[in-house]
Amino acid sequence: MKKGQVETVGLVIIVILLLLIGLVVLIFSSRNKVDSSEDLFLTMKANNLVNSILHVDVGNSNFEQKVIDCCAGVDELSCRDMEDVISSGMALIDEKMTFSVICIGGELKSFGDCEFGLNSVRLKLPSEDIFYATICRK
Amino acid sequence: MNKKAQIGIQETILVIFVFFIVLMIGMIFFFQLNMKSIQNDIDQYNEFRFKQLIDIVPNMAELRYSKLGVEDVYCIDLLKARAFSEISSEYDFGKKEIKLISGDEIVLYSKIGRGEIRKVTSPVCVYDPRNGKFYLGELDIGWWA
Numbered sequence: 001m002k003k004g005q006v007e008t009v010g011l012v013i014i015v016i017l018l019l020l021i022g023l024v025v026l027i028f029s030s031r032n033k034v035d036s037s038e039d040l041f042l043t044m045k046a047n048n049l050v051n052s053i054l055h056v057d058v059g060n061s062n063f064e065q066k067v068i069d070c071c072a073g074v075d076e077l078s079c080r081d082m083e084d085v086i087s088s089g090m091a092l093i094d095e096k097m098t099f100s101v102i103c104i105g106g107e108l109k110s111f112g113d114c115e116f117g118l119n120s121v122r123l124k125l126p127s128e129d130i131f132y133a134t135i136c137r138k
Numbered sequence: 139m140n141k142k143a144q145i146g147i148q149e150t151i152l153v154i155f156v157f158f159i160v161l162m163i164g165m166i167f168f169f170q171l172n173m174k175s176i177q178n179d180i181d182q183y184n185e186f187r188f189k190q191l192i193d194i195v196p197n198m199a200e201l202r203y204s205k206l207g208v209e210d211v212y213c214i215d216l217l218k219a220r221a222f223s224e225i226s227s228e229y230d231f232g233k234k235e236i237k238l239i240s241g242d243e244i245v246l247y248s249k250i251g252r253g254e255i256r257k258v259t260s261p262v263c264v265y266d267p268r269n270g271k272f273y274l275g276e277l278d279i280g281w282w283a
Contacts (some may be wrong), residue, residue: 025150026171037186044193045260048277049210052263055272062272092261093275 036064040119040138043092046120046135053089054123058082068127071103086111096136104128147251180279188234188281192260195236195277198222203265213272219244233282240264240275251282 003010056063058081066085069078086099090112098112104127114136122132195201196214200222203213219238226247228237233251238244257280264275 020180037182040186041189041258045188048192048196049261051262052274054262055211055213056263056274060160089261092259092274094259099214105263 010038042095042135043118043120045095046097046118046133049093049097049135050120050123050131053085056085056087056089063088064125067101068125069092069127070109071101071105071107071127071129083111093135095138099135100132100134101132162259184283188256188279189258189281191231191234191236191257191279192277195279196262199270201246203263209264211263211272213265214238216240216244216264216266216273217268219246219264222246235280237278237280238262238264238275240273240276253282254279259283 020079031116054062054064058066059106061069061081063082063085065116066082067080069075082101089095090099096112096114097117098110098114100108100110102108117134117136120133120135122130157250161170167246197211201214201218203211203215203218205211223244223246229247231249232249233249234247235245235255236247238246257278259279260277262275262277264273
């Protein structure tokens, strides 16, 4: 092969390599997109649950009062009622989730099996107890 | 014109011709990729708008519970929901079906489409003014994409 031909073949190989690299970069850049809308949707869902459950009536009282009574240690029944409402709320969600109540004394009560996920808003009750939900991605 | 010059011109024409073919293939590939990306963005946006309804519907003034005009409780008023279901044909949410399930099922909006239906659900608080109680209900939204 003549010197000129060798150089042409080399140039062609470089062009093909550059094209291949460009193609790989294009494919990867279109694949690595994070779906933030799904996270937003799950957060909205968790917020809906937390905001809805707050006002649910339980007997002559409501969920908010049950949380306050349970945290204050008024009676066992309040804690059971609170758990029942939480369970019925969690049954409406397909994803794994955890419902957490942080009492003013620092005691943490959590229900569910989602360890790492997206947190809802943290609602502070008049008694300064806090409750929120964590929802896991599917 | 001598033969060498003619061959030179033909060679140039051939090179330009091949160059434009390669350019056109590249442009078609690029535009197709661009169109696909734009279509993906449109689909994602429509999907998000659909999912966002779980936040929009319970907050509509037509449905939301209020006392003396104050909307500080995040709940759907059952009687407002029943009234809304009768006039919802005047609204346009697209080809969707929105149902409120709380004891009985209220179809808040329905415009049936064709093909596969996609669904999202969310818990909502429901207020029944007849007994003044708040319950946990479910908002069920279907979309014919």
